Structure formats: structure tokens, C-alpha cells
């Protein structure tokens with residue numbers, strides 16, 4: 001009965017909804033294929049196939065650059081679930097990436113399991129460790145949680161240097177980059193293979209996260225974020241929800257870490273400094289908190305801004321030190337501008353532009 | 369003999385359908401917020417709890433809903449003593465509560481706010497929520513339909529996709545009510561539902577409370593005496609954490625102790 005009416009309303013508030021993680025944008029497709037898993041599978045297959053052919057036209061270097069983005073997409077997506085959906089904070093997601101990376105490296109060195117299984121195991125290991133950490137995190141709020149996760153970011157790389165025989169010390173562990181299976185042909189570069197692996201993993205992760213966010217569990221997460229008292233009255237266990245979210249978020253970061261290990265062919269403490277954790281946080285803010293697409297933009301900024309900065313300094317013959325600082329400066333300026341002018345991040349800006357162009361919901365879009 | 373049994377059953381049934389607080393005492397440091405407070409809230413009855421600011425009304429609600437543990441005293445729901453109580457369990461007992469203020473989820477749509485009211489009946493467990501087929505999806509559809517019909521029943525259908533902060537206060541209050549009602553509770557506890565409402569809106573709320581009381585028990589904490597006197601069957605008056613009177617609206621109105629407790633306070637406004 002009221003369903004038609006509601007669909008119309010949904011259309012009206014579309015711009016607003018699209019800035020959320022809810023995926024309300026695919027309304028027409030949603031009606032066409034009402035079962036989420038089928039709809040998402042279709043989108044996923046389309047995305048992977050398109051990228052598969054696209055990557056063939058890119059140079060090995062471009063593919064390598066692209067594959068560097070993937071790990072951060074996953075880690076930022078994890079942060080997005082934690083912060084955007086559940087209202088918890090973490091300045092330690094770099095450390096969780098490290099756990100995933102070392103898990104992958106150790107599994108690759110000591111077992112003969114296929115790559116997919118190793119990635120899955122690395123994810124599960126980090127999820128489990130994240131669950132344990134989540135038990136602590138759920139007892140902490142605000143600055144205390146920030147402090148505790150920061151300690152994690154400081155402590156984990158230290159463990160690697162301390163237990164050298166297992167984790168490889170300062171040099172870390174070397175891993176073999178995955179070589180493309182023969183059926184893909186001789187022209188298929190390892191770089192292209194890495195980029196395709198990235199995209200497949202990201203697409204799978206996005207599907208799982210989208211399902212989660214649109215399920216009762218996702219709604220419970222948001223309820224806990226918005227009002228713990230009211231959430232408890234509705235029968236939601238705040239602690240259980242927070243622990244679960246922390247575990248899922250960690251798992252995503254761990255998966256990202258695993259990918260990072262593959263892309264870098266190496267896992268060493270230097271790659272997982274506190275700077276990484278903080279970059280992930282700012283990547284999240286720059287990309288847009290609370291939107292899944294935001295993770296893509298945030299990760300792209302993390303990878304491409306430093307590289308542009310390097311190109312820039314080379315062009316103007318500046319020295320290496322300046323290059324690093326320019327990247328930081330651009331990053332900082334971006335962050336400040338976005339916090340002040342566009343709290344929705346890059347994704348928010350894009351959504352607004354889209355709203356303006358399509359002319360629909362113009363007032364809403366400018367009101368924000 | 370048979371007669372005796374009938375009486376027994378009747379007594380048992382009566383006891384079985386009420387929320388009881390017995391001799392509840394709550395201290396916050398040196399402050400005695402509730403002092404041996406007893407009350408029986410019955411089904412299909414509107415039970416007012418009134419008293420000046422700081423009298424302990426919200427604290428009483430907090431004890432019944434499990435947020436505050438009583439230092440002594442007993443709590444019995446439907447004839448069964450409740451020993452280890454937690455707010456998370458309240459909905460399982462068929463008791464719903466609104467919060468003083470709004471307690472809405474500010475960054476969730478009205479529909480989602482009301483769907484949260486159903487969440488305790490959900491069977492989807494953590495990781496299953498990620499699958500996107502089978503039970504989680506079906507459950508979601510049922511929740512949605514349920515919440516929509518409750519929203520329509522309260523004439524909130526046009527607001528389903530709105531965020532609460534963008535709505536007029538009175539509408540937000542109604543959304544909070546919809547969230548409490550969506551599980552069809554046996555008892556509804558309302559903490560100052562009329563605060564911030566206009567006179568017309570308050571009349572409408574009164575009508576609604578009377579209608580709801582045909583189906584459930586209602587415990588009403590409220591400062592607006594017009595509303596309290598109009599809808600309540602029984603009123604308990606608290607002052608400094610103590611019950612100073614209990615009776616029908618007429619009895620309470622003419623009770624000198626009550627007048628004294630309110631002395632200097634504007635009774636009709638908040």
C-alpha cells in the first residue's frame with residue numbers, strides 16, 4: 001500500500017541518502033533485482049570484468065601504482081565502518097595492517113596454501129586479534145580509546161624488531177610476488193595481476209560491508225554510535241556491538257595489510273609506523289567518513305599525492321627533502337580545507353556536484 | 369473449594385499482570401534519591417508519577433528499566449522477581465520506555481529509528497549480516513513493513529526518510545513514541561512526553577495515551593497537571609525520594625501534603 005508513496009519520498013531525499021553509506025542510490029536496480037546478493041554479484045562481476053580489460057591497456061607502472069591503492073582502500077574502509085558506523089576511533093589501524101601483513105608473509109613462507117586462502121586466513125587472524133582488542137576498546141571512550149589504539153600503533157612494529165627470528169627484524173620478511181597463472185597469457189604482467197587481485201579483493205570486501213551496513217547489525221552499530229542509552233533500551237548490547245565492529249574493522253585492515261605485503265613483496269616495521277595510522281585517518285576524512293566510495297578517494301590521495309609531489313620537485317629541481325614535505329603540506333592543506341569546507345570529504349563534494357548537475361534536490365545539496 | 373481455587377487464580381492473574389516496585393531505595397553518595405518507594409503499575413491503567421524537580425521520578429524509571437541498581441528493595445515483573453536487571457532485557461519483558469528529552473538516533477532516518485525498536489526480536493547474528501541473502505534480508509523486510517505500519521498508524525508516514533533533527537520537536541517526540549510502541553509492549557513508561565508540546569499537541573497526546581491504555585499499562589511521569597489529571601487512573605506523588613501520596617486524581621488534588629510539596633512551584637506549567 002504505502003510502498004509506492006515511500007519510494008517517491010525516497011526519490012526526493014535521494015541526494016541526502018546518497019551521501020550515506022546505505023547504497024540507496026541504486027533504486028532502479030534495486031527494484032529490478034530485489035535480492036541484494038544477486039544485485040551485488042552482478043555489479044561486482046561487471047566491475048571486475050571492466051577493470052580486467054582496462055588494466056590490459058595500462059602500462060606496468062600504472063598498474064603497479066593502482067595496486068598500491070588497494071591496501072589503503074581496505075584499511076580506510078575498515079576505519080569507515082568503525083568510526084562512521086559505530087562511532088569508535090582508532091589511531092592504530094596501521095598496526096592492524098601490520099598484523100595482516102605478517103600473517104600473510106608467514107603463511108606464504110611456511111605453507112603452500114593458495115593465495116586466496118592465505119589472504120582469507122590473514123583476514124581471519126586479524127579479525128580474531130581485533131576482537132580481543134575490541135574487548136578493551138569497548139571499555140574505553142574518546143581520548144582514552146585514541147590513546148590505547150595509538151599505543152597499539154607504536155607497539156606492534158616494535159614486536160617485529162624484538163622477535164627477529166620469526167618476524168625478520170628491521171629488514172622484515174621477503175615474499176614472492178604472485179605470478180599470473182599461465183592461462184592469462186604471456187603478456188599479462190605481474191603488475192597487472194596484482195592490480196586485478198586488488199580489485200577482486202576490494203569488490204568482495206565492498207559487497208560484504210554493504211550487506212553488513214544494510215542489515216540489522218549495521219543499524220545496531222549506528223544506534224550505538226548515536227545514543228548508547230537509547231540503544232540499550234532497545235535491547236542492543238553496546239559492548240557486543242562495539243567488539244564485533246572492532247573485529248570486522250580490524251579484519252578489513254588486516255586484509256589491506258595482506259595486500260600491502262603482496263604489493264611491496266616485503267613486510268618490514270618501517271612500513272607500519274604511526275604515520276601510516278594517522279595517514280589512514282586523514283585519508284578517511286579526506287575521502288569522506290561514512291561513505292564506502294570515500295575509502296577509494298582517500299586511498300587514492302594517500303598514494304598519488306606523494307607521487308605527484310615527487311614529480312613536482314623533480315620538475316623544479318628541488319631536493320628530496322622538500323618532496324616529502326610538499327606531500328605532507330598538500331595533505332595537511334587538503335585536510336584542513338575539507339574539515340572546514342566539506343565535512344563530507346571528496347565523496348561529499350562529488351555528491352553535491354552530481355546533485356547540482358542533475359538539478360534535483362538543489363537546495364538540499366547546498367544546505368548540506 | 370473450587371471457589372477458593374478461582375479466587376487464587378484470579379489473585380495470581382492480577383499479580384501476574386503488573387509491574388511492582390517494593391520498598392526501593394537508591395542512594396547517590398549521600399543523597400537519597402529514592403526512599404523505600406513502593407508502587408504497583410497495572411495493565412490497562414494509566415499510572416501517573418509526579419513530584420517536584422529532583423523528586424526521583426526519573427530515578428524510579430531508571431530502576432525499573434535496569435539503568436540504576438537499587439540499594440535495597442524488590443522489583444517484580446508480572447509476578448516474577450527480577451534479580452539481575454539490565455536495560456537490554458527490558459524489551460524482553462514487554463516493557464518499553466521513552467527517555468526524558470528525545471533519545472532519538474540523530475543520524476538515522478525516522479524509519480531506521482523505529483526499526484531499532486524491533487531489533488531485539490532479530491535473529492541475524494553478526495557475521496550472517498554480511499551475507500545479503502536468506503534470513504537477514506527477509507528479517508529486514510519484515511522489520512521495515514512493521515515499522516512502516518506503526519509510523520502510518522501514528523500519522524508519521526510522510527517523515528519516514530527524514531532525519532530527526534530536521535523535524536519539528538513534536539514530531540520527533542512522536543517518533544520516539546513510535547519506536548517505543550513498535551514492539552506492542554505490555555507496559556509503556558513515558559518520561560515527560562509532553563514537555564515542549566503546545567496545548568493542542570498535548571491534548572492529542574492525552575487522547576493517544578487514553579487509547580493506548582486500552583491495550584497496555586502506562587506509567588506517566590509528567591509535570592503538566594492538566595494532562596496528568598485528565599488521563600491518569602492512579603497517581604503516585606514523590607517528594608525528596610519518598611512517596612507522599614497515592615490515589616485517584618481527585619484524591620491527589622485535594623491532598624494538602626501534595627499541595628505543600630508543590631508550594632512555590634507553578635503546577636500547571638513546566
Ligand SMILES: Nc1ncnc2c1ncn2[C@@H]1O[C@H](COP(=O)(O)OP(=O)(O)OP(=O)(O)O)[C@@H](O)[C@H]1O
Nearest residue numbers: 396399401419420421422423424425426427428468
Ligand atoms: N546518576 C546520578 N548520580 C548522582 N545523582 C543523581 C543521579 N541521577 C539522579 N541523581 C539525583 O537524584 C535526584 C533525583 O533525580 P531524578 O532525575 O530522579 O529527578 P526527577 O524527579 O526525574 O526530576 P525532574 O523532574 O527534574 O526530571 C536528583 O537530586 C538528582 O540530582
Ligand SMILES: [Mg+2]
Nearest residue numbers: 425426427468
Ligand atoms: Mg526526570
